[in-house]
Amino acid sequence: MPSSSPREIDPWKVKCAVRNAKIYGVEDRIDFVVGDFFLLAPFLKGDVVFISPPWGGPSYSKVESFTLDMLKPKDGFSIFQVAQRITPNIIMFLPRNVDINQVEELSWLSSPPLSVEIEENYIRERLKGVTAYFGNIASGSAGFLQLCSGTTS
Structure with missing residues (x-):
């Protein structure tokens, strides 16, 4: 695979x-x-996990600050912990109004703490979402280019 x-x-x-x-x-x-990610995850190993969990429908945009416990079917902290069992290199696509402090918290709650880079995603000058990169895929990490080129060691 x-x-x-x-x-x-x-x-x-x-x-x-x-x-x-x-x-x-x-x-x-x-x-x-x-x-189902949660049923398959215990059997998976990989270089990178990309997660785009459901935001709970259009109502996510009506809250001022979207917290990770609002993600479905499980909260963002639980989803992140499951992904970490596969690899520490995780990409999460999240709502534009996500609580950035909580996203950063995911990195330092990890053991060992992970590097994190957060990027805003715009379409036609309108903020559409936020992408968080954890582990060696955080921008500026030497491992990012290796993972992208398929030359992991």
Whole structure:
């Protein structure tokens, strides 16, 4: 199995992801599996885990500060702990109004503490989401380029 194996419950989303992987020429580096992350995670190992947990529907945008306990089906801290059992290199895509302090807290609650880099994602000059990079994939980490090029040691 290639180092990146997304798990998704919705087959339509997997179909879209496969199409995107083909467009970017990386389909041979990814195995796509339809399944529940929490049931599969204990059996997974990988270089990077990308997590985009459900935000609870459109109501997320009505709160001033979206806290990690509002993520579904489990809170963000629990989701992060499960992902850490796979790898310390984690990417989380979160709502634009997420509590950044809580996201940073994930890094120093880890043992050992992880590097973290947080990036705002804009479409047509409008903030759409926040991406947090943990571990060796945080920008500026030497391991990021190795992971992206597939030359992990």
